[in-house]
Amino acid sequence: MKNLENERKSGWENTTEKEKESIFKFSDEYIYFLNKSKTEREAVRFIVEILEKNGFKNIENVQKLNTGDKVYYNNREKSVYAAIIGKENIENGLNIVGSHLDSPRLDLKPNPLYEDTGFAYLKTHYYGGIKKYQWTAIPLAIHGVIVKANGEKQVISIGEDENDPIFTITDLLPHLAIEQMDKKLKEAINGEALTLLVGNIPSEEDKDKIKSNILNILNEKYGIDEKDFISSELEVVPAFNARSLGFDKSMVAAYGQDDKVCAYTSLRALLDVENPEKTSVCLFSDKEEIGSMGNTGMESHVFDMFIGELLEKSGVNTFNALARTFCKSQMLSADVDAALDPLYASVSDRPNAGLLGHGMALVKYTGARGKSGASDANAEFMAKIRNVFENEKIDYQATELGKVDIGGGGTIAYILANKGTDVVDCGIPVLSMHAPYEVTSKFDIYTAYKAYKAFFQSAM
Ligand code: MN
Numbered sequence: 481m482k483n484l485e486n487e488r489k490s491g492w493e494n495t496t497e498k499e500k501e502s503i504f505k506f507s508d509e510y511i512y513f514l515n516k517s518k519t520e521r522e523a524v525r526f527i528v529e530i531l532e533k534n535g536f537k538n539i540e541n542v543q544k545l546n547t548g549d550k551v552y553y554n555n556r557e558k559s560v561y562a563a564i565i566g567k568e569n570i571e572n573g574l575n576i577v578g579s580h581l582d583s584p585r586l587d588l589k590p591n592p593l594y595e596d597t598g599f600a601y602l603k604t605h606y607y608g609g610i611k612k613y614q615w616t617a618i619p620l621a622i623h624g625v626i627v628k629a630n631g632e633k634q635v636i637s638i639g640e641d642e643n644d645p646i647f648t649i650t651d652l653l654p655h656l657a658i659e660q661m662d663k664k665l666k667e668a669i670n671g672e673a674l675t676l677l678v679g680n681i682p683s684e685e686d687k688d689k690i691k692s693n694i695l696n697i698l699n700e701k702y703g704i705d706e707k708d709f710i711s712s713e714l715e716v717v718p719a720f721n722a723r724s725l726g727f728d729k730s731m732v733a734a735y736g737q738d739d740k741v742c743a744y745t746s747l748r749a750l751l752d753v754e755n756p757e758k759t760s761v762c763l764f765s766d767k768e769e770i771g772s773m774g775n776t777g778m779e780s781h782v783f784d785m786f787i788g789e790l791l792e793k794s795g796v797n798t799f800n801a802l803a804r805t806f807c808k809s810q811m812l813s814a815d816v817d818a819a820l821d822p823l824y825a826s827v828s829d830r831p832n833a834g835l836l837g838h839g840m841a842l843v844k845y846t847g848a849r850g851k852s853g854a855s856d857a858n859a860e861f862m863a864k865i866r867n868v869f870e871n872e873k874i875d876y877q878a879t880e881l882g883k884v885d886i887g888g889g890g891t892i893a894y895i896l897a898n899k900g901t902d903v904v905d906c907g908i909p910v911l912s913m914h915a916p917y918e919v920t921s922k923f924d925i926y927t928a929y930k931a932y933k934a935f936f937q938s939a940m
């Protein structure tokens with residue numbers, strides 16, 4: 481009898497020993513990337529270095545583009561766009577894979593340092609959608625930059641080296657937490673309580689002894705004073721490393737996998753693309769977690785400028801070339817999907833939920849409560865992507881974020897769709913999304929690499 485059902489089964493079931501080896505090797509390299517790239521700036525540094533090693537040139541230093549040329553644009557050290565010029569005219573459309581490098585975290589406030597009753601603290605303002613209670617009582621590191629008024633820049637990373645100190649946000653002991661435990665989870669820890677403990681030794685000054693001791697240490701180490709916090713971007717992130725998870729080592733547990741898992745896999749895919757028909761574009765965005773605004777977010781026109789440069793330097797200066805190019809382009813919005821968690825299965829609609837280890841999640845639409853705010857991919861485009869994946873035997877599943885009335889979310893998909901590009905969300909499922917430690921499947925990670933590569937390579 482003909483099997484007409486869309487059967488769902490774990491990708492591991494059909495994985496050969498040899499494939500397993502490739503999957504585990506790739507995941508080790510991904511883990512290395514994660515440990516070097518906890519923030520968007522660190523990820524940009526890592527990505528640009530790899531791009532340059534692989535023959536990509538800064539587009540600002542390139543006058544003329546020909547088929548096969550590889551270029552990138554570094555947008556203020558916080559987002560990157562990279563391209564390989566295809567055989568076809570750029571105006572015939574691009575194959576774009578777009579991910580984001582920013583992840584939920586705690587940013588330091590502009591005036592962060594104070595002391596209270598013998599302790600020095602740094603105030604934070606959380607970035608993105610977090611469950612605040614998850615950020616207390618865990619080891620935290622500080623990453624980022626401090627720029628002095630004269631432009632001199634200090635790159636900071638403290639809490640990663642074994643000999644570095646770490647920081648933490650204290651929480652109430654259970655013995656005295658009767659009132660706190662009665663509160664709603666979202667109110668149990670308030671935003672202002674997400675304050676980092678950073679010192680306890682008094683200096684010899686007359687007042688603010690603890691604070692001034694910290695200022696002395698910072699001055700000695702980085703040559704900065706308190707005012708320099710004003711022109712800094714310091715991000716508080718979990719101090720623990722990415723690790724293999726499970727007795728079978730089938731998963732990766734790490735901070736920031738939303739969305740560095742799609743960033744890394746699409747980067748690797750781009751590096752392995754050979755003589756593409758369509759121009760391949762890999763974009764790594766910033767600010768997705770807070771709405772994609774700002775000049776490093778996808779709502780800005782900097783990406784348009786990059787594509788405009790590709791056109792111009794390829795000799796295409798016709799009126800409306802940019803708009804036409806976007807209208808003929810196709811994009812995989814490479815962002816993570818919510819995986820069904822058996823411990824919280826009630827929020828997911830089982831047949832439409834992303835399952836860990838089942839490959840790429842194709843998410844036709846996101847949005848919340850009635851698809852509000854969603855870019856809903858066209859059936860014709862869904863068919864094209866299916867065709868690419870099915871021809872290349874790439875495991876994929878068609879999913880939704882969760883049950884209809886439960887909640888929702890968004891990605892950068894709608895931004896490119898608004899320019900006329902065909903876009904569908906296509907990433908991998910994650911457990912504990914936005915938590916300090918997120919979980920993915922190594923099978924899915926490797927599948928994402930294969931899927932993005934197949935898409936770049938496709939001539940559709
Ligand atoms: Mn994301």
Ligand code: MN
Pocket residue numbers: 738769914
């Ligand atoms: Mn997210």
